[in-house]
Amino acid sequence: MTDHHGAKxxxxxxxxxxxxxxxxxxxxxxxxxxxxxxxxxxxxVMEGRVWPDLLTIASLERALECDLWPGRGV
Incomplete structure (x- = not known):
């Protein structure tokens, strides 16, 4: 694990x-x-090779019916 916020x-x-x-x-x-x-x-995304864009995150969240973005607490 790294201490860089973006990586977290x-x-x-x-x-x-x-x-x-x-x-x-x-x-x-x-x-x-x-x-x-x-x-x-x-x-x-799962392997950490790419950052998903907002449309990708939204599409995945809609399909999975859950929030994926970790929020400010990370």
Whole structure:
């Protein structure tokens, strides 16, 4: 883990996404289908390779019916 705030936010978002996906029992492919976000983008967000834009986060949150953005407490 790092002390950089941006990195902490990215890690928290990736963890929230992984937990939400696990709780649904969906595959990445199923989440991609339901959200309209590509499988590659979802995988890259979960691996911490990319920062998702706001539209991507909103699309994932809508499909998963949960908040992913960690908020100010990170």
């Amino acid at each position: 936010v990215a890690q928290a978002l990736a963890l929230a996404l992984a937990c939400a996906l696990e709780s649904t029992g969906w595959s990445v492919a199923e989440l991609a289908r339901r959200s309209g976000v590509s499988r590659l983008t979802i995988a890259n």
